[in-house]
Amino acid sequence: MLKHNFSAGPCILPKEVFQEASNSILNFNNLNLSLIEISHRSEDFVQVMDEAISLTKELLNIPENYSVLFLQGGASLEFLMVAINLMKKNGKAVYLDTGTWSSKAIREAELFGKTVIIASSKEKNYNYIPKKYIIPKDANYFHCTSNNTVFGTQIKDFPKSPISLVCDMSSDIFSRNIDISQFDLIYAGAQKNLGPAGATLVIVKKDILGKTGRMIPTMLDYRTHINKNSMFNTPPVFSVYVSMLTLRWLKKNGGINWVQTRNHQKANLLYKTIDSNSLFTGTVNREDRSTMNVTFLLNEPKLEEKFNSMWEKSGINGLKGHRSVGGYRASMYNAMNIDSVQVLVDVMNELEKKA
Amino acid sequence: MLKHNFSAGPCILPKEVFQEASNSILNFNNLNLSLIEISHRSEDFVQVMDEAISLTKELLNIPENYSVLFLQGGASLEFLMVAINLMKKNGKAVYLDTGTWSSKAIREAELFGKTVIIASSKEKNYNYIPKKYIIPKDANYFHCTSNNTVFGTQIKDFPKSPISLVCDMSSDIFSRNIDISQFDLIYAGAQKNLGPAGATLVIVKKDILGKTGRMIPTMLDYRTHINKNSMFNTPPVFSVYVSMLTLRWLKKNGGINWVQTRNHQKANLLYKTIDSNSLFTGTVNREDRSTMNVTFLLNEPKLEEKFNSMWEKSGINGLKGHRSVGGYRASMYNAMNIDSVQVLVDVMNELEKKA
Numbered sequence: 001m002l003k004h005n006f007s008a009g010p011c012i013l014p015k016e017v018f019q020e021a022s023n024s025i026l027n028f029n030n031l032n033l034s035l036i037e038i039s040h041r042s043e044d045f046v047q048v049m050d051e052a053i054s055l056t057k058e059l060l061n062i063p064e065n066y067s068v069l070f071l072q073g074g075a076s077l078e079f080l081m082v083a084i085n086l087m088k089k090n091g092k093a094v095y096l097d098t099g100t101w102s103s104k105a106i107r108e109a110e111l112f113g114k115t116v117i118i119a120s121s122k123e124k125n126y127n128y129i130p131k132k133y134i135i136p137k138d139a140n141y142f143h144c145t146s147n148n149t150v151f152g153t154q155i156k157d158f159p160k161s162p163i164s165l166v167c168d169m170s171s172d173i174f175s176r177n178i179d180i181s182q183f184d185l186i187y188a189g190a191q192k193n194l195g196p197a198g199a200t201l202v203i204v205k206k207d208i209l210g211k212t213g214r215m216i217p218t219m220l221d222y223r224t225h226i227n228k229n230s231m232f233n234t235p236p237v238f239s240v241y242v243s244m245l246t247l248r249w250l251k252k253n254g255g256i257n258w259v260q261t262r263n264h265q266k267a268n269l270l271y272k273t274i275d276s277n278s279l280f281t282g283t284v285n286r287e288d289r290s291t292m293n294v295t296f297l298l299n300e301p302k303l304e305e306k307f308n309s310m311w312e313k314s315g316i317n318g319l320k321g322h323r324s325v326g327g328y329r330a331s332m333y334n335a336m337n338i339d340s341v342q343v344l345v346d347v348m349n350e351l352e353k354k355a
Numbered sequence: 356m357l358k359h360n361f362s363a364g365p366c367i368l369p370k371e372v373f374q375e376a377s378n379s380i381l382n383f384n385n386l387n388l389s390l391i392e393i394s395h396r397s398e399d400f401v402q403v404m405d406e407a408i409s410l411t412k413e414l415l416n417i418p419e420n421y422s423v424l425f426l427q428g429g430a431s432l433e434f435l436m437v438a439i440n441l442m443k444k445n446g447k448a449v450y451l452d453t454g455t456w457s458s459k460a461i462r463e464a465e466l467f468g469k470t471v472i473i474a475s476s477k478e479k480n481y482n483y484i485p486k487k488y489i490i491p492k493d494a495n496y497f498h499c500t501s502n503n504t505v506f507g508t509q510i511k512d513f514p515k516s517p518i519s520l521v522c523d524m525s526s527d528i529f530s531r532n533i534d535i536s537q538f539d540l541i542y543a544g545a546q547k548n549l550g551p552a553g554a555t556l557v558i559v560k561k562d563i564l565g566k567t568g569r570m571i572p573t574m575l576d577y578r579t580h581i582n583k584n585s586m587f588n589t590p591p592v593f594s595v596y597v598s599m600l601t602l603r604w605l606k607k608n609g610g611i612n613w614v615q616t617r618n619h620q621k622a623n624l625l626y627k628t629i630d631s632n633s634l635f636t637g638t639v640n641r642e643d644r645s646t647m648n649v650t651f652l653l654n655e656p657k658l659e660e661k662f663n664s665m666w667e668k669s670g671i672n673g674l675k676g677h678r679s680v681g682g683y684r685a686s687m688y689n690a691m692n693i694d695s696v697q698v699l700v701d702v703m704n705e706l707e708k709k710a
Contacts, residue, residue: 003387007394010592018389022380025373032358034373036551036597039362039673072427072553073574076588080572104573111570191589196391198427198553198591215466217435218459219428233431234546236553237365238593242391318394 004340007318010191055247069202078187083109096144099126126151128285147172152295195243198236267291297327359695362673363686365546410602424557433542438464451499454481481506483640502527507650550598553591622646652682
């Protein structure tokens with residue numbers, strides 16, 4: 001049975017990427033060896049890493065003075081690495097609090113200096129993106145989370161920042177056009193629009209590093225990984241390879257412009273249904289609605305069992321909302337076709353007719 | 356053509372593991388979903404993590420008061436995590452220096468306290484394991500590397516330590532019987548006898564943690580990962596899954612006793628040939644020779660081209676020695692059959708006949 005995978009992450013990737021990844025485990029590059037048994041120093045793998053990095057630069061139009069890294073540890077390790085690499089001794093960092101992930105990032109920064117939450121939407125259970133705050137000039141950096149998977153919010157316009165702008169883009173990188181030069185540092189766990197869990201993408205403007213006056217452990221220092229082209233130690237070979245395959249797929253289909261249009265079409269279709277169908281209510285302020293993660297409630301709890309059984313029967317997977325919001329969450333990352341969204345919309349409309 | 360993969364790591368894994376891993380990328384557990392697109396919080400993946408942990412405990416006969424973790428960042432991140440979790444404020448740690456990996460571990464510990472190198476084989480390019488040193492009682496822990504992949508040495512008898520014994524077992528864990536209760540902490544990058552690059556195994560005695568008096572960043576604190584059963588953040592799903600498959604294979608075939616015998620047979624066959632064949636010389640003191648990584652030199656450089664062409668033609672891969680030793684290195688991890696070692700031995704003997 002064909003599945004429609006709305007999982008929030010790890011999540012759907014292109015079918016052709018699964019096929020090629022599966023083949024590579026048995027015989028990679030016609031070497032008669034598995035991808036996962038060859039040396040990461042072999043020419044065959046070095047080419048994979050190089051292509052993953054160069055496709056990232058090309059697709060996101062990354063300026064020359066930035067480095068692209070594939071690391072490990074997920075965004076959770078980046079919360080710490082950002083602070084230790086950018087917060088000066090007795091320094092200060094400013095954070096925008098848009099939910100779970102921002103809060104975790106703030107907690108790690110507090111170990112290294114003063115952290116200030118400049119704005120927060122906590123009082124409304126993070127159902128909007130705060131705006132009109134002023135970023136102070138005397139801090140070392142300003143940190144925000146571009147898209148919140150749990151609450152379904154997304155920053156549409158990034159603030160002009162007088163200091164280094166740092167962004168956790170784990171759940172919407174590669175989904176839309178962004179001007180990289182606005183940012184001094186971007187990081188993202190691979191497991192949404194990029195590849196399998198186990199790799200972390202970092203895009204960093206080189207000249208912001210090495211200015212904190214503190215000793216940084218080797219593995220936590222971005223300069224270590226820049227100097228070794230992400231091969232200081234054994235990289236997460238499979239995750240980097242599958243990320244490269246996904247980026248090839250994205251380029252072949254038309255790059256960010258293509259996928260941005262596709263993502264808007266999917267989001268428009270689902271949000272239109274939520275707004276027009278009398279049984280459902282979106283949880284997020286309209287202007288801050290995410291194109292990646294759509295959160296909505298079923299107005300009448302007594303219909304829940306029926307709705308759940310209907311979407312499960314139609315092959316839909318991973319629609320349950322996060323426990324801190326309840327209801328439903330439809331995650332529609334790059335690899336999802338609009339046909340899958342149409343299946344969900346049809347189920348929602350059928351429920352309305354029957355109810 | 357059948358390949359004989361002597362690569363030092365990432366390295367050979369069992370053929371049936373490659374097959375099942377390849378299948379899981381297309382359809383995992385008959386879910387009609389890929390292993391790498393399902394939520395790590397789904398029942399199907401939680402069972403994978405639980406089985407990987409319980410097989411580790413069973414195969415290594417790990418006592419109840421230890422935790423088993425699957426983390427990210429490789430041994431290189433563990434160099435730092437060991438120090439930050441075990442070195443007390445103004446504390447001291449003692450290291451045995453047996454080459455590259457020990458040296459890197461020492462460098463990270465120096466950021467957190469006083470480090471003492473109690474013994475080193477550096478003066479002989481690490482071709483033996485130092486013995487008869489006395490571990491001081493006033494240090495926080497003693498650290499050693501059980502097997503050195505670069506130089507081909509292996510600790511056969513671990514010292515009795517009056518303080519916490521910490522060991523980097525990246526390249527020989529699961530290859531031989533060890534008494535876990537001798538150690539307070541063991542860590543190992545997955546990419547030798549366990550699974551693909553991207554996961555790190557940690558075995559830690561719980562009551563040694565939380566005693567340093569220092570603040571530890573969340574992701575670097577072993578207690579974070581113990582409390583969340585290695586699911587504090589998204590784990591390296593694929594690497595953990597393939598590790599679980601490899602452990603299933605090991606158990607099915609007879610566990611550590613079986614593989615220890617098999618590894619001794621392979622090592623004996625190759626070392627016997629090195630010692631009896633007039634063209635080759637082993638680089639390591641006999642009593643410290645590794646069963647995993649066999650390092651040897653070709654006595655006459657003019658035969659190099661011929662030898663290289665002969666082993667390449669017979670399907671052998673990854674035999675070139677590390678640049679700091681030169682010559683050749685045959686890595687014969689758990690998954691390698693003795694037939695592959697026989698192919699190498701035959702080539703060596705054929706070269707002697709022809710020369």
